[in-house]
Amino acid sequence: EAGVAQSPRYKIIEKRQSVAFWCNPISGHATLYWYQQILGQGPKLLIQFQNNGVVDDSQLPKDRFSAERLKGVDSTLKIQPAKLEDSAVYLCASKPLAGGWAEQFFGPGTRLTVL
Amino acid sequence: SQQGEEDPQALSIQEGENATMNCSYKTSINNLQWYRQNSGRGLVHLILIRSNEREKHSGRLRVTLDTSKKSSSLLITASRAADTASYFCATHNFNKFYFGSGTKLNVKP
Numbered sequence: 001e002a003g004v005a006q007s008p009r010y011k012i013i014e015k016r017q018s019v020a021f022w023c024n025p026i027s028g029h030a031t032l033y034w035y036q037q038i039l040g041q042g043p044k045l046l047i048q049f050q051n052n053g054v055v056d057d058s059q060l061p062k063d064r065f066s067a068e069r070l071k072g073v074d075s076t077l078k079i080q081p082a083k084l085e086d087s088a089v090y091l092c093a094s095k096p097l098a099g100g101w102a103e104q105f106f107g108p109g110t111r112l113t114v115l
Numbered sequence: 116s117q118q119g120e121e122d123p124q125a126l127s128i129q130e131g132e133n134a135t136m137n138c139s140y141k142t143s144i145n146n147l148q149w150y151r152q153n154s155g156r157g158l159v160h161l162i163l164i165r166s167n168e169r170e171k172h173s174g175r176l177r178v179t180l181d182t183s184k185k186s187s188s189l190l191i192t193a194s195r196a197a198d199t200a201s202y203f204c205a206t207h208n209f210n211k212f213y214f215g216s217g218t219k220l221n222v223k224p
Contacts, residue, residue, distance in 0.1 A: 056210060108157045109157055
């Protein structure tokens, strides 16, 4: 079975520019997560979708970050405008079941550098 | 922060030795999961232990959970160079996942 796909793998932008990341979860997985992982730290959950609805976005900086999951399949995460502290790896994960009983499958991530 | 904290932050051992890393957390949990992350790559799920379980095994992995102390440990026996990676604990509580800061394990051949 194909894994979680993410693109692009790398992105370099200047501060105040906009950027978007794309994620295609494993087929049939209802739950999708976006995480931010700053170098040397653990992943921080930004937003969780169940199908096309938002379950938790309490740690998403909503003044500059937005995410959507149209049709409950693939998802995009956008940053507008970017700040230096947004430099991180953005990880997408999916799992088939609601709740925490199933493991999450992670994509390779998008490494964002903001100059 | 509700994130777990791993201890030690870094661990260097010889191939064949056992590696133990610990995770402490702050809130009640439904379950606790351990993940591995190789350099520059995504995370891979290793093992899940539920809040009513005390110990679980999977191959060379042994996980313990002490909910009274809000702590967990991951033991990797007979380590291999391929085990070199960062290891993270993740707590699950009411649909919220919190990852710890990780233990960086280096297994020298």
